[in-house]
Amino acid sequence: MMIIELMKEVGRGKRGARDLTYEEALLAADLIVNQKASQAQIGAFLMAERIKMESVEEMEAFVEICRKQAYRASFQQGIDCAGPYDGRKKSFYATFATAFLLAAAGLPTTLHGMASLPPKWGITLHDLLGAMGIDAEKLSREQVIRAASGTGVLFVPAEQWCPPLKELRAIREELGMRTVLNTAEKLVDYSNSPYLVYGVYHNTVFERMAKLLVKLNYRKALIVQGAEGSEDIFIERPTRAYIVEDGEARLHVIDPETYGLDTQLPETAGEWTPVRHIEVTEAVLQGGGHLAYMNQVLLNAAVRLRLSDRVDSVEEGLYTCKHLLDSGSAYELYLKWKGAMLTEGADKPNEAVTQL
Template sequence: MIPLLKEVGRGKRGARDLTYEESLYAADQILNQKATPAQVGAFFIAERIKMESVEEIEAFVHVCRNAAYREYEHGGIDLAGPYDGRKKSFFATFASAFVLAAAGLPVTLHGMASLPPKWGITLHDLLTEIGIRPSSLEKDTIVGAAKETGVLYVPAEQWCPPLLELRPIREQLGMRTVLNSAEKLIDYGSSPFLVFGVYHNTVFDRLSRLMSKLAYRRALIVQGTEGSEDLHIDRPTRTYVVEDGTASLQVVDPETWGLDTPVPEVAWTPASQIRTAEAVLKGDGELGFFHQVLLNSAYRLHLAEKVDSVEEGLYACKAALDSGGAWNAYEQWRNALLH
């Protein structure tokens, strides 16, 4: 590791990006606990200062994938949000998963207990709030619930053990690392479609090239709420659609479909997140949050080629909510993981 640390640790001007082969070696050393804690921390900090290259992130993704349990081919769409959670925004993607499942599109969600730098509310917290202990779930139980309902939830640190081993170092550093991107791209369910959240639009170009290298059929990179994969409902959202090796900028404006709606400021807790999600799934609740779930679901249904237009997706997703299908999918999934 020392020669590689010298290359990435020469400062902002002197550091160079590693080749893909060098990056694979570094990822193997770090994820398989061959490097010392000091070397791991130094590498993460040096990469943070330099900024990770496409090849470096790709290498960490592949080593993570090799270390992870990925035998179950769920297909459908992977909703890849930030593992450091949220503090100020509604988890529209959670409710959206059951709308999509009710509309016939398998969904993969994944996450872990909160991490730096945000230390926000995570999907793990939402599951815990409804009585599920995600870190204690057996793989057979998780896969069984996915087959029954169309929603796969993966506790990432259990399905990719190196992530659990590296948690103490990440907590001590208190900043984002290359893993904050790589862990969201492990693709536990072999999904051809991906929705990936980013915080800054400056990473659009690099990540669009990465999505092409990872061979997703179609990927949507979203500059969403708090860096999440959720489209805004009160203003336009910048996105990149990546398909066949090319990326195109698309600004998604909810006003196009008459859905632009202000959303109230909420002091979010896991309990209030669940109450709001359940209200939406019952076809009730605050209109802004209902519209946000509807728009995100419709856009994802179109991305995954289940409908020919976003408008058609809106009709399909509204029907899934109005008929009770989305709520039934949620109840069925929750009960399957509770037993």
């Protein structure tokens, strides 16, 4: 079966379009991810799928094909933090600071991303590393694995570890819209993590994503309707989330007020640059900075420790993480990771950051 035949099935319009079977979706995903179809056909198929809305089987097929084309290592069994690859514009990148708290608590953490994409074109993890003087595009596989082996924090430049994502970038930029690839790229699971925290923007996708994560066999997963569609729990209001475990999903509302952490964000919270993200990250990891960002990192870390069965309650996780900040353990681990990443392919760090 050729891509044109599959495209006719998903692109027949609102009444005529149908979901592909899993076998058909695997074929379509292979033709698209490995660019066995023309650019026009790829673009048309992705847009038709977007209009129809991707089924669970179709999303699963794209994840499977992307995984087959990626380098995946099993050297650390921890939690995968899967946020939007199109970045942030108005919110703090709490998951970056959270990663070092989790690792300091003994939970290996995987972060991954690439240069910004549509539709948001926001600040990405690549930009944060750039503000630290680290060129994410020049990081070798050996270098990031070495940094992770010494700290428990793995950062994966996704387009290097999954080359088809780089090859499909141009057409995605031209389309300028979300496609099934925006879902699949976050679920490549580069370190074969048993635990996952996954960000979504709309609560309308909760059910489909829960079914998908059940099929992908994570031990436990948390789907978070977080800041700007990220995996970051809000600190100024409750956050809707789904816990996926033992083949079932249940709604869970995480309210910072329950833990005495609800904090209003500063008025300037909407003005973000990569340098400011790193300034706030380093301030929090040193036990300082604005209380809202400190509390947000503590809450996100505590919830992820509980999800991963490293603590018996969120309250215990908060106590553990506060101690790691106060003792300087999390910041020391961050500096160790930063030093390991600032080797070949790195420029001089931004002075505004290193002065903190």
